[in-house]
Amino acid sequence: MFIPHTDEQKKDMLATIGVARFDDLIGALPKNLVRPKLNLPGSMSEMELVRHMEELASRDHLAQSYLGAGAYEHFVPTAVWSVALRGEFATAYTPYQAEASQGTLQSIFEFQSLICELFKMDVANASMYDGASAAAEACLVAAKHTGRNEILVPETVHPQTLRVIQTYLAHSGARVTSVPCPNGILEPTVLQKHLGPDTAALLIQNPNFFGCLESHVQELSDLIHKAGGLLIASTYPVALGLIAPPGEYGADIAVAEGQSLGLPLAYGGPYLGLFACKNELLRKMPGRVVGQTLDADGKRAFVLTLQAREQHIRREKATSNICTNQALCALAATIYLSLVGKNGFKELATLNFQKAHYAAQVLAKGAFAPVFQHPFFNEFVVRCPTSPEKIVERLAKKRVLAGLPLGAYYKDRADQLLVCVTEIKTKADMDQFGDLLAEAAR
């Protein structure tokens, strides 16, 4: 067990303290409320616990999943967590004492460097809670930086990201304006109509919630900049092995959900908020940052820096209330990217692209036609011959997740299903999926 004191030692300790019994130490607690009876289950041994947890887990066993929508089933190489869960990393805390935390600090510095490379941005922070809160914090930065209050969010941004942004912005003075995208991507002419003197930023998601690439991304970037606003680009890291990164089309802030970089799905978390920006925004960037410096002997070393922005010094005037990051998740992503490497990363993205395009063909043949004609990466929307909810329900009985019915998010898309295919699917999987869908639609 976890408590080392013997009864004898406890007696000694109380004697050293100079009290007769433990309760003399908690005299400040209201006597009538002390030691309430708690209605909790009894304790378990480790052996019983493992069995119990395995039983709980097995209830939700699944054969195959085609569900994406912001959380992606990618292969996680064994070395990632075998190293990341080392106690020296997992059981350390925030590297306040840099001399005794160089492992964490250097890995964060490498993480920041990798994210800058991936996004083609100038600087990145040490990570944030998740992709949605990173997007929300980016909107706050844009409003502060421009002194304007309107954030344009096209309908092609993940609805749950939008919901988090609304929570974060609720009392900030800034507001969200939704921009319609009936065609599945944001059209420059539509954006043009929404730009105004109070436009602080345009937030795009690319590839977007429907899996489409925002085809006019450079034009959108030019338009928002001409209007004096910032471009915030939310992206999907794995896609960046193939598609243009935010820095290439002029994003001022790039954010992403980093879960695809070696983190398990884990029912939604812990995930990894990625946040990078241009140099000009550095001092307004929220969150932790690690910088390189020298120690007293002239050795290269790493340290938390630019802390004058942070809550423990600035309190209510801080750039954000975030006081930690998702360090262990950032470490896993760092190991993952180091292992996959430069060529491997492009190969991974290509595999996703090829398999998803094959699946789209298989589905189209089975009367599940694509809704959009835009280029896509590994996710696409199909029109279902019968109710998508019914199809999902039928396949769920066979322990297969068909995808995400869009009706719950978009009223006019009640016949549509969002399907995702990653590198882990084989041709045989997808052929079988096509058959199952055709059968379910009958």
Added chain:
Amino acid sequence: MNGEKVVEPLSFEKSAPGRKGLPWPVCDVPVIQVDKQIPANLLRTEPAQLPELSEPQVVRHFTRLSHLNYSIDTNFYPLGSCTMKHNPKVNDRIVQIPDFAGLHPLRPHELSQGILEILYEVERWLSEICGMDAFTLQPSAGAQGELTGILVARAYHEHRGEKRPVVLIPDSAHGTNPASVALAGLTAVTVKSTADGQVDLDDLLQKLTKDVALVMMTIPSTLGLFEPRIQDIAKKIHDAGALLYMDGANLNALVGLVRPGDLGVDVLHVNLHKTFATPHGGGGPGAGPVGVKKALEPFLPVPRVAFENGVYRRKFDRTNTIGRVHGFQGNVGVLIRAYAYMRLQGAEGLRDISENAILAANYLKAKLTPLFPKMPAGACMHEVVVSGEGAFGPGVRTLDVAKRLLDYGYYAPTIYFPMIVPEALMIEPTENESKETLDHFVETFRTIIAESKATPDLVKTAPHTTPVRRLDEVRAARDPRLRYKP
């Protein structure tokens, strides 16, 4: 490397063109041409310059980095207010069970019954332990929990037609408290502390106007003290129409001993990475669930977990909700670990933890008292806060002593916090450290204090044995180098 001396090269510096760490399978579907599907202007022009390493190189690189860290698994880590307790190894195994790790967050509820049961029970047990009526598990960390709790309280007041723009916060509070208040669009007003570190009741009452939405108190306080007047304070707060928020950072002192809800707390966050033994991970991920009394429940974030007719479901239909604070359901992997920890302990085991944490802190306090002239009298809760003033040799500061502790294999306590204690050292031993370790720690303090008088420079230039020595922090901030550049 520009001629710099280096402890461990960066991964980028070990890279060689063409090297590979992970083979991908050969593509088993007919290959189509990428640039026929995606126009060139949407494609990446050159690959991201990721390092090119073999698997053994990657494993050795990060293992060597890990050796540069102090951690609970390797060292006593008495970082006050952070509750650096043992993280049970079985939890690493549990979260890696493939049927947990592979759970997609948007699964239909029919295929999420096991995990929803876990989340439902964690909410229920936290409610029971804290004496609250409902919990949301969505916040990812203590600070996000604070934001959530404040937004919920604000929504509650506004729903009743009341505009209350002010939040009262003691000057001993953690910096995230006022930062979270600002993010919620409210104004933080500071309440003074008395000389003994308790909240100045006169100052509090004077500021407790009908503009006050919330009073945020850390219980026990950041000085490791339990406020004996808390029920009376809660009553006065309620009489003024305000709510009492408890920063639950220090809950490890109270589990099974007293329930915050019974004391009059209306809303609180707890840090699962502290009290419930989930790993700190070098700075996250944590989890900061928020508990509330009945009247505040309608405002909690969605989705909520419900159990109806034998089936667990996620519920979205709450008209008064503040919305979402997380893209999905929160840090579920952390919540599974907390569930497992509670199951291992049971009610009695949990209470035993708090009692032993308090015992260890008071033992340490008693043993350190002869070394610190300003040690306050009386019992503390789970941590001891002491001023270094007058304890060390000429010109030696708390920072120096903290650095010297590293030389002896101890991580440093939290220092210079709370800010109301000059030269503060905040020491939290947790329930896990043996009497032998605590005794040795005290002897080390004695040695360092002797050194600070005999050879002050030795202490002022510490550490001497760590992988790197004191860092030039000014240089780091003045000329920020935040990424590798070849």
